[in-house]
Amino acid sequence: xxxxxxxxxxxxxxxxxxxxxxxxxxxxxxxxxxxxxxxxxxxxxxxxxxxxxxxxxxxxxxxxxxxxxxxxxxxxxxxxxxxxxxxxxxxxxxxxxxxxxxxxxxxxxxxxxxxxxxxxxxxxxxxxxxxxxxxxxxxxxxxxxxxxxxxxxxxxxxxxxxxxxxxxxxxxxxxxxxxxxxxxxxxxxxxxxxxxxxxxxxxxxxxxxxxxxxxxxxxxxxxxxxxxxxxxxxxxxxxxxxxxxxxxxxxxxxxxxxxxxxxxxxxxxxxxxxxxxxxxxxxxxxxxxxxxxxxxxxxxxxxxxxxxxxxxxxxxxxxxxxxxxxxxxxxxxxxxxxxxxxxxxxxxxxxxxxxxxxxxxxxxxxxxxxxxxxxxxxxxxxxxxxxxxxxxxxxxxxxxxxxxxxxxxxxxxxxxxxxxxxxxxxxxxxxxxxxxxxxxxxxxxxxxxxxxxxxxxxxxxxxxxxxxxxxxxxxxxxxxxxxxxxxxxxxxxxxxxxxxxxxxxxxxxxxxxxxxxxxxxxxxxxxxxxxxxxxxxxxxxxxxxxxxxxxxxxxx
Amino acid sequence: xxxxxxxxxxxxxxxxxxxxxxxxxxxxxxxxxxxxxxxxxxxxxxxxxxxxxxxxxxxxxxxxxxxxxxxxxxxxxxxxxxxxxxxxxxxxxxxxxxxx
Numbered sequence: 320x321x322x323x324x325x326x327x328x329x330x331x332x333x334x335x336x337x338x339x340x341x342x343x344x345x346x347x348x349x350x351x352x353x354x355x356x357x358x359x360x361x362x363x364x365x366x367x368x369x370x371x372x373x374x375x376x377x378x379x380x381x382x383x384x385x386x387x388x389x390x391x392x393x394x395x396x397x398x399x400x401x402x403x404x405x406x407x408x409x410x411x412x413x414x415x416x417x418x419x420x421x422x423x424x425x426x427x428x429x430x431x432x433x434x435x436x437x438x439x440x441x442x443x444x445x446x447x448x449x450x451x452x453x454x455x456x457x458x459x460x461x462x463x464x465x466x467x468x469x470x471x472x473x474x475x476x477x478x479x480x481x482x483x484x485x486x487x488x489x490x491x492x493x494x495x496x497x498x499x500x501x502x503x504x505x506x507x508x509x510x511x512x513x514x515x516x517x518x519x520x521x522x523x524x525x526x527x528x529x530x531x532x533x534x535x536x537x538x539x540x541x542x543x544x545x546x547x548x549x550x551x552x553x554x555x556x557x558x559x560x561x562x563x564x565x566x567x568x569x570x571x572x573x574x575x576x577x578x579x580x581x582x583x584x585x586x587x588x589x590x591x592x593x594x595x596x597x598x599x600x601x602x603x604x605x606x607x608x609x610x611x612x613x614x615x616x617x618x619x620x621x622x623x624x625x626x627x628x629x630x631x632x633x634x635x636x637x638x639x640x641x642x643x644x645x646x647x648x649x650x651x652x653x654x655x656x657x658x659x660x661x662x663x664x665x666x667x668x669x670x671x672x673x674x675x676x677x678x679x680x681x682x683x684x685x686x687x688x689x690x691x692x693x694x695x696x697x698x699x700x701x702x703x704x705x706x707x708x709x710x711x712x713x714x715x716x717x718x719x720x721x722x723x724x725x726x727x728x729x730x731x732x733x734x735x736x737x738x739x740x741x742x743x744x745x746x747x748x749x750x751x752x753x754x755x756x757x758x759x760x761x762x763x764x765x766x767x768x769x770x771x772x773x774x775x776x777x778x779x780x781x782x783x784x785x786x787x788x789x790x791x792x793x794x795x796x797x798x799x800x801x802x803x804x805x806x807x808x809x810x811x812x813x814x815x816x817x818x819x820x821x822x823x824x825x826x827x828x829x830x831x832x833x834x835x836x837x838x839x840x841x842x843x844x845x846x847x848x849x850x851x852x853x854x855x856x857x858x859x860x861x862x863x864x865x866x867x868x869x870x871x872x873x874x875x
Numbered sequence: 876x877x878x879x880x881x882x883x884x885x886x887x888x889x890x891x892x893x894x895x896x897x898x899x900x901x902x903x904x905x906x907x908x909x910x911x912x913x914x915x916x917x918x919x920x921x922x923x924x925x926x927x928x929x930x931x932x933x934x935x936x937x938x939x940x941x942x943x944x945x946x947x948x949x950x951x952x953x954x955x956x957x958x959x960x961x962x963x964x965x966x967x968x969x970x971x972x973x974x975x
Contacts, residue, residue, distance in 0.1 A: 370893035736964035
């Protein structure tokens with residue numbers, strides 16, 4: 320885990336101090352809301368439907384137990400004893416009071432955390448693979464690169480007023496778990512033919528109202544050139560990105576309107592200019608960062624107890640089947656703790672649950688936790704001999720839901736229950752769908768299925784890349800839900816296709832039921848996933864299931 | 876024929892708490908939708924909004940919100956977004972609904 324040096328500590332503490340003074344000036348009337356708004360947004364403080372919302376960055380999704388304890392403490396002291404983990408590896412507090420926010424920022428700074436650049440037209444929290452540093456399929460740990468980008472982009476004077484927000488994601492594994500192609504810049508770590516480590520670079524991906532799959536910008540960039548190359552991209556975007564229309568201001572539109580070839584050429588030219596005078600980070604700094612991401616000191620122990628428990632305890636073996644991923648050390652496992660307990664809000668955890676996860680991380684996961692973009696929490700380094708004990712603790716805390724990757728492991732944005740931009744609610748829809756398939760005991764039968772719900776066109780719930788996507792809109796004064804089919808989020812990223820007219824909130828669950836029934840009857844065998852069936856058969860049978868002929872006739 | 880005017884109230888968020896508030900006949904703010912002063916004409920609505928916006932040291936983002944009046948002339952929010960604002964989130968018993 321990266322630890323702040325004196326410079327980082329001073330910077331973050333100073334920003335918290337500045338914000339305290341800005342809040343005071345807003346409260347005594349020296350600052351108008353118009354003047355204060357950009358200042359609070361620069362510190363992650365939004366005003367939502369019912370209250371302020373503070374978005375705190377969890378850099379590349381990595382936390383230690385002390386930090387998780389502090390997040391729990393803040394939820395308990397200043398909020399309603401829970402918090403929400405987001406699809407951008409952030410944590411959001413839904414009910415802070417303005418006067419308390421400076422104290423919250425001070426409390427965050429105590430554990431090397433902050434809310435800087437979690438809003439505004441700047442480079443946002445760099446996201447990464449939630450299995451980074453642990454997964455067997457990893458080529459290289461992406462977090463040192465992510466940390467370098469964090470240091471480079473935090474408070475970078477040139478990039479505080481970009482045309483629009485800017486998001487970077489990095490994966491160190493060919494099995495992309497960071498949805499890199501949906502980002503302004505997506506980085507995939509790889510080796511070239513001579514065995515040098517570097518990056519494959521994608522640009523102009525994004526979801527939102529105009530979804531685009533990121534396009535290949537560079538097949539291989541040597542590792543040492545990362546910062547000048549990123550600067551080359553940022554300069555091209557900063558100068559040429561549209562500022563006349565907010566909805567056309569993201570780099571994806573610049574790439575779309577100019578074509579990837581032209582952007583490639585401009586970036587290459589700019590990169591060469593940047594490279595000449597670029598003040599590269601010192602070797603000392605690079606090795607100090609690398610030092611923080613060394614593999615933990617893995618323990619050696621007999622795993623017979625784990626094998627016996629697997630045979631004797633069906634609940635345990637079901638949990639292992641769905642929630643465990645393969646670790647690079649054969650005696651270790653990665654545990655995905657589902658924050659999708661049936662009937663509860665996707666991504667929410669109580670203070671108590673956060674404390675329990677922090678304690679488990681401290682005792683059993685080399686003091687590490689990760690937040691996934693799928694709104695779950697990861698214990699990345701758990702020795703197999705400890706799995707039975709960890710499972711029991713998770714069960715006691717209502718955290719042992721074994722639904723990772725299944726239909727009830729739904730991504731859902733806060734929607735109109737909280738968000739001032741939302742056009743419809745997401746949470747009740749997610750809860751209803753999860754509850755239905757869980758009660759019928761059908762989740763396992765349906766198998767791998769990514770269902771993602773957004774409460775507006777901004778697509779925070781990633782609906783475009785859900786195998787089944789649901790988009791909440793307003794239609795004639797009521798909430799209405801559009802279904803998209805066939806989206807995919809990995810390196811073969813694909814934007815789901817709209818199936819047809821929207822459904823009212825009452826019609827939506829029956830429609831999803833028809834869709835799933837159709838899939839179960841159409842699949843070649845139980846191993847053929849929903850997405851595989853959709854790809855094999857095309858959209859027609861699924862659309863027919865969503866819009867049966869008699870209903871069409873009734874509508875007509 | 877001119878469209879019938881839809882009655883309106885002025886709503887905003889409280890600067891300190893962030894909570895949803897409504898402008899009242901006494902030029903102060905209430906947390907309760909039923910205390911809101913109702914504008915029956917567009918002129919009244921604009922005048923109320925202007926008055927409300929003068930209290931920038933207490934509020935954030937005042938705007939006009941459509942309401943419908945029942946037989947007893949009690950105003951309820953018309954749009955579902957405003958219904959949620961007047962009640963609180965649906966996933967927890969938090970926000971205004973705890974005081975209703």
